[in-house]
Amino acid sequence: MHKNLDLFLTFLKIGAFTFGGGLAMIPLIQKEVCDNKHWLDEQDISDIVAISETTPGPVAINAATFVGYKTAGFSGACLATLGVVLPSFLIISLISLLLTQFQSIRAVQYAFMGIRAAVLALLLKALWMMFRSAKKNAVSYLLMGVSLVLTAFFKIDVVFVIIGCGLFGLLWSLLHRKEQSDGTD
Amino acid sequence: MALIELFLTFLKIGAFTFGGGYAMIAMIQAEAERHGWLTQEELVDFVALSESTPGPLAVNMATFVGIRTGGVFGAAIATIGIVLPSFIIILIVAKYFEAYKNSKAVGGIMAGLKPAVVGMIGAAVISVARTVFFPAGINAAVFTSAGFWVFLGLFAVTAVMAFRKVHPIVIILLSAVIGIGAGYGLGL
Secondary structure, three states: OOHHHHHHHHHHHHHHHOEOOHHHHHHHHHHHHHHHOOOOOHHHHHHHHHHHHHOOOOHHHHHHHHHHHHHHHHHHHHHHHHHHHHHHHHHHHHHHHHHHHHOOOHHHHHHHHHHHHHHHHHHHHHHHHHHHHOOOOHHHHHHHHHHHHHHHOOOOOHHHHHHHHHHHHHHHHHHHHHHHHHHHO | OHHHHHHHHHHHHHHHOOOOHHHHHHHHHHHHHHHOOOOHHHHHHHHHHHHHOEOOHHHHHHHHHHHHHHHHHHHHHHHHHHHHHHHHHHHHHHHOHHHHHOOHHHHHHHHHHHHHHHHHHHHHHHHHHHHHHOOOOOOHHHHHOHHHHHHHHHHHHHHHHHHOOOOHHHHHHHHHHHHHHHHHHHOO
């Protein structure tokens, strides 16, 4: 099969069958791309995880673009990305139409009242997972607190929080490195 | 004009969200509020539907907001907006991967961003909690309503399930059933 078409179909499948997105998608990508198609090796997959964590945007898009580019260049990147997005796009468009039809029904409204409580629970779990994977030191706690307060209570544009914390991290690491090298001299 | 605004907003969200879909909620919420695209309740409902359908949370959310604002064309515009920054950045990173991987600057920036993501998800927790428990504002009457205690109980049960690694779809379906039962039972 033509490689571009194969990439498109493989990522169409990945997009249609992974729930929750994010890093939950990585094992499936690994299975398809390494074990079944032999496009990339294990090292590439761990590179993808590292890249996805350090670049903005959805992990699924990052991974699809990277695999597509490595496998078949620019056209591969385009087709893999299109493939991973398309199922979401079609399914959500359909659901959105249905939702407009049914949202005036009482039972549907009640169902969503229950579901909102569950979303809060899922968010709390995500917060805990993120907190656990973050560094546990004074600077890290300070940044967590400042970005929480600024976002939740001061309605500051999140973009500024992101840029501010990124710059702070960069400056801190530069300063810290200088101290370390001073110490060894 | 509204479509250009939609595109630029999701371009911005795509370019500045690290740490996956949940970190994006605070940002989508702020933008949706500013532009008057959705109510807080609708946003939380979209998060639930995005969790229960396949595909990346971010793309699902973009499609939802887009279709509400500008139909299927709006959905396409919002989705392209959220995908484009990732796509371009990955193409650049893939090309210069060795330099990127060994860059100390990237490590430093990430050390600052990770805690920021924790803070932003924390902010999303606070605002969703407000939407769930205090949809009409915080006042004494809330604490005497049966609905408040039912949903607080439901939240506690679903939180335990989430931490026990029960699949999100199971949790969402169960809470929908309990919501329907409580709604009719209490005549909310």
